[in-house]
Amino acid sequence: MKKLLAAVILLPASLCVFAQTKPKTAAIKPGIPASIARGKVVYTKNCLSCHFVDGGGVPNMNPPLVKTSYVLGDKTKLIKVVLNGFAQNVEIDGETYSNNMAPHNFLSDQEIADVLTYVRNSFGNKASAVKAAEVKVVRAANKK
């Protein structure tokens, strides 16, 4: 996994080396478009059933992911929502949402980075990418 992360952080040239050492693993392409594409797969499998294909969520139950401060704001807070789940009463545009979100800490750092990058660049959102290294730092601090 550490090798995998290094591959993402380093530039494509080093990917060749990576590909040689682990030929069976598909090389993770750098760049936001590739992360978004991977993130969509993670989203479809883990998030869509509650937050819906359009990110709009469900009134009173599952909050929308469309242009909310949670999604567009502090990345650390957002990563923690995925790692720890969410069971607080919050108000978004005057609406409240009651379903508990389960922790999704079984997703890898890369998967969380990809899915958050996808969410932050879909449904009308436009925000910076989340990197696996950032997730790693938050996850490590989260355990303490």
Place this chain on the structure above:
Amino acid sequence: MKTKLKYFLPVAVVCIALFALKSDINVTPDADNAGLKLPAGFGALKVAETGARARHLIVTAQGDIYVKLARPNKDGKAILVLHENADGKALLIGGFANYGGTGIYIKDGYLYASSNTEVFRYKLDAQNKVIDQDHPEKIITGLKMGREHETKSIVLDNAGNIYVNVGAYSNSCQEHDRQLGSMGIKGCPILDSAGGIWQFKANKPNQTYGEGVRYATGLRNVVGLDWNQQDNQLFVMQHGRDQLHDIFPDMFTVKQSAELPAECMYALKKGDNAGWPYMYYDQIQHKKIMAPEYGGDGKKEAAGNFIDPAAAYPGHLAPNGLLFYTGNMFPEKYKNGAFIAFHGSWNRAPEPQAGYFVVFQPFKNGKPYGDWEVFADNFAGSPQKAESGRADHRPCGLAQGPDGSLYVSDDSKGTIYRIIYKK
């Protein structure tokens, strides 16, 4: 002459009374039937646009409509009072109660209404108007409210009792709610104070759990409920569990998870156990199936003394209103049958969403008899809006008018609908 008059007078009185009851003679459906699709001979009109989260509602003999709101409106009122004009359109004439909630019911000269933790009642005058809007009697207090299934629905029997749903604040009583693979808590502790129907006295102030009776248990969440006068029995609609595939992806496909489990109608007797969270009802296998959180695999049948549903409907349609039709306006087949308002699903994604309609369930001799049918459809606005879950309107409460009209509330945009039979 004298004798003639003696006979004429009562006849005249009866005629006038009949005419008074026919005061809705000018009610005509909207040109587009309020956007609804209805069986032949029926029409619908929009009675009012409240612009609020209209949950359950009740219509009085005098043409007043009391609507319970999920939250107080901008004026701080959570029960709206509307009055119908002769053409069937209603005007907002007042509002009271500062607590949001779902339940509202009239019985024996009192209006009962619930918040998400308490039940209040207001004395009515002979015209079914609330006498003192600011000082209700608190009948029940301290009911459990979690983050999920927090609303309280209410209905009364004919023996001075009130029944209140206390929803389980959990999907399936997992150790970690809705978490992948998390197993069920042994002897689900939620059932002590939630996940069932509680019975209280209708006229006794400040009752808490200790003074109530856990009338029926093993009901995850009930929103629609009604007292069946033929059977003199409580009927409820359960919202079945969510996320079989999300939580146990190796046992249930996405498609199975969209269809299962059934939304169930139960005819309850005191002491009944409907089985949540230990089982769910599979309407395709027609079996009570052990919940995967408690050792099930989608096939193993439930072990335990759990009652069978009276009827079962497709998964996740969210039955929020139940009404036994006792009116005389609709054709004979509707008499004593059940209308069910299905709020519409969310837990079918990525499969198409479904519901957002009012169903008719035929009854015979107080039992469901024959197949259910969609009675009023297209609250969503279009099939596409229903399938995507982005419905314009979502049916929630049901009420019967004094002339036998069927009223439907919408808790998305706050439209109040009235469905009439034109012959």
